[in-house]
Amino acid sequence: MPEPVTEQDTIEQLIQQMADDLRARLEAARMRDALMVGIHTGGLWVAERLHTLLGFEQPLGELDISFYRDDFSRIGMNPQVRPSRLPVSVDERHIVLVDDILHTGRTIRAAMNELFDYGRPAAITLVVLGERSGRELPIQADVVGRHFDLGEHEHVKLSGPEPLELSVVEAP
Amino acid sequence: MRQHSLQHDSEGRLHHLLTIEGLKRQQIVDILDTAESFIPVSDRQVRKVPLLRGKTVVNLFFEASTRTLTTFELAAKRLSADVLKININTSATVKGESLLDMLHNLEAMQCDMFVVRHADSGAAHLIARHVAPHVSVINAGDGSHAHPTQALLDMFTIRRHKGEFAPLTVAIVGDIKHSRVARSLIHALTTLGVSELRVVAPKTLIPAAVESLGVQVVHDLDAGLRDADVVIMLRLQKERMQGAMLPSEAEYFSTYGLTEEKLALAKPDAIVMHPGPINRGVEIASSVADGPQSVILEQVSNGIAVRMAVMSMTLGRAPAEGESA
Numbered sequence: 001m002p003e004p005v006t007e008q009d010t011i012e013q014l015i016q017q018m019a020d021d022l023r024a025r026l027e028a029a030r031m032r033d034a035l036m037v038g039i040h041t042g043g044l045w046v047a048e049r050l051h052t053l054l055g056f057e058q059p060l061g062e063l064d065i066s067f068y069r070d071d072f073s074r075i076g077m078n079p080q081v082r083p084s085r086l087p088v089s090v091d092e093r094h095i096v097l098v099d100d101i102l103h104t105g106r107t108i109r110a111a112m113n114e115l116f117d118y119g120r121p122a123a124i125t126l127v128v129l130g131e132r133s134g135r136e137l138p139i140q141a142d143v144v145g146r147h148f149d150l151g152e153h154e155h156v157k158l159s160g161p162e163p164l165e166l167s168v169v170e171a172p
Numbered sequence: 173m174r175q176h177s178l179q180h181d182s183e184g185r186l187h188h189l190l191t192i193e194g195l196k197r198q199q200i201v202d203i204l205d206t207a208e209s210f211i212p213v214s215d216r217q218v219r220k221v222p223l224l225r226g227k228t229v230v231n232l233f234f235e236a237s238t239r240t241l242t243t244f245e246l247a248a249k250r251l252s253a254d255v256l257k258i259n260i261n262t263s264a265t266v267k268g269e270s271l272l273d274m275l276h277n278l279e280a281m282q283c284d285m286f287v288v289r290h291a292d293s294g295a296a297h298l299i300a301r302h303v304a305p306h307v308s309v310i311n312a313g314d315g316s317h318a319h320p321t322q323a324l325l326d327m328f329t330i331r332r333h334k335g336e337f338a339p340l341t342v343a344i345v346g347d348i349k350h351s352r353v354a355r356s357l358i359h360a361l362t363t364l365g366v367s368e369l370r371v372v373a374p375k376t377l378i379p380a381a382v383e384s385l386g387v388q389v390v391h392d393l394d395a396g397l398r399d400a401d402v403v404i405m406l407r408l409q410k411e412r413m414q415g416a417m418l419p420s421e422a423e424y425f426s427t428y429g430l431t432e433e434k435l436a437l438a439k440p441d442a443i444v445m446h447p448g449p450i451n452r453g454v455e456i457a458s459s460v461a462d463g464p465q466s467v468i469l470e471q472v473s474n475g476i477a478v479r480m481a482v483m484s485m486t487l488g489r490a491p492a493e494g495e496s497a
Contacts, residue, residue, distance in 0.1 A: 072488060077484050
C-alpha cells in the first residue's frame with residue numbers, strides 16, 4: 001500500500017510516481033509488449049499521460065464499459081456510449097488497465113468481462129489514480145496514486161482532461 | 173390512431189419502434205450514434221455483449237424475409253438475448269387462434285419484445301396497442317406502410333460514407349408506391365434535413381400527394397440522377413401490384429434501370445444503395461450492383477448494429493412510473 005500523498009502534490013507528480021512504480025513492476029515481472037487500456041472517460045485521461053511517460057510501443061486502447069454494466073436494467077441505456085477500441089489482440093498479452101477512481105470495484109469487473117470477450121489476456125495489472133473505501137467486490141489495484149479516506153456521503157471526482165483535477169465532493 | 177405517441181413512453185423515450193414518422197432528429201441521431209458503438213463488437217473474438225441477457229425476443233414474421241429476419245436474430249443474439257422465431261405457417265393462428273390470443277400467450281411466457289413483419293399496414297401498431305406495458309414492439313415491415321429499421325440502417329450507411337446530411341442530394345428510384353422502405357426513407361431523410369430529395373419513377377409507381385412529404389417528383393431517370401450524392405434503388409414489388417402498372421420488365425429496365433452509363437450522371441463519388449432483394453436486370457444492372465460504388469452488402473452488415481441499437485434502446489429504458497421492470 002503506497003503512502004498517502006500530501007496535499008501539495010500535483011496530479012502530474014502523482015502520475016509520474018505511478019509511472020515509475022508501474023515501470024518497476026513491469027520490469028520485475030519481465031512483462032514486455034504490454035497493452036495499456038484506459039476506461040472511459042477519466043481512466044482514459046490518466047492512461048494517456050502514463051502511456052506517454054512510459055513510451056509504450058503499442059497504441060493506447062480504450063474501453064467504454066456501458067454494455068457490461070450490471071445495473072443496465074435499472075438505469076437503462078446510456079445514449080453517449082463511445083466505441084471500445086483495442087488496437088492489437090489481447091490474446092496472451094499483458095494488459096495494463098487504467099481507471100481514475102477505484103470505489104465499489106464494479107467498473108473494473110465490467111472492464112475485465114469486456115476484455116475477456118476480446119480474447120484471453122496473459123495477465124492484467126490494475127492502475128488507478130485514486131482509491132477509496134467502499135469496495136463491494138474482491139478487487140484491488142496494483143498501482144495506486146493516492147488513497148482517500150472519505151465519509152459515507154463523500155465522493156472523489158476527477159475533472160479534465162486539461163488540467164486534471166481531483167476533488168472531494170459531497171454526494172447529494 | 174395515435175401512432176406518434178404510441179411509440180414513446182411518458183418520458184418521451186422510445187418504447188416501441190413502429191415508424192420513423194414522429195421521431196425527432198436528435199432521436200434518430202442517438203440511434204445512429206448507439207449503432208456506431210456496436211460496430212466494433214462484430215470484429216471481436218466474442219461477438220456478443222451482455223446487455224440483454226435474460227431478455228426474450230420473439231420474431232413474429234407473417235411474411236417471407238431472409239435479410240431482415242436474420243439480422244434481427246443476429247442482433248438479438250449479439251446482445252445476449254434469447255431469441256424465439258414463431259413460424260406463422262405452422263402456428264396456432266392457422267388453427268383459428270386469434271393473433272391477440274397468441275400474443276397474450278407469449279406474454280404469459282415472459283417474452284420482452286416482439287419483432288413483427290406483416291403484409292398488412294398497421295399490424296405492428298395493432299400489436300403495440302395490445303401488449304403488456306413492459307413489452308416492446310419493433311416494426312420489421314408492415315404492408316406498404318413503414319420499415320423503420322431499414323430506413324435507419326440506410327441513414328447509418330449514408331452517414332458513414334458522407335458524414336453530413338445537409339449538403340446531400342438523394343434520389344430514391346423505383347417503385348415508390350408499394351414501398352414501405354420509400355415511405356420510411358422519406359421521413360428519415362427529411363427529418364435529417366438533406367438539401368434535395370427526389371423520388372424518381374413512372375407516374376403509375378408514385379403515390380398520390382407524395383410532394384406534401386417534402387420531396388421532388390421526377391419522372392425522367394437522367395434528370396433524377398444528375399449530380400446525386402446518394403442513389404437508392406428500390407425493388408419492383410411485383411407481388412404487391414394489381415393490374416397492368418408496367419409494360420414489361422425489359423422496358424422498365426430500359427427506362428428506369430440503373431446502368432453504369434446512367435450512374436455516370438450522378439456525382440463521381442455517389443453511392444448506390446438497395447434494400448434487397450435485388451432484381452438484377454430489372455431495376456439495377458449486375459455491373460452496378462456489384463460495382464465499386466455499390467454499398468448494398470455494407471447495408472446488410474450495418475443492419476445488425478442498427479438493430480442492436482434499436483433493441484437495446486427500447487428494452488434498456490429505465491422503468492418509467494407504473495411500469496414493471
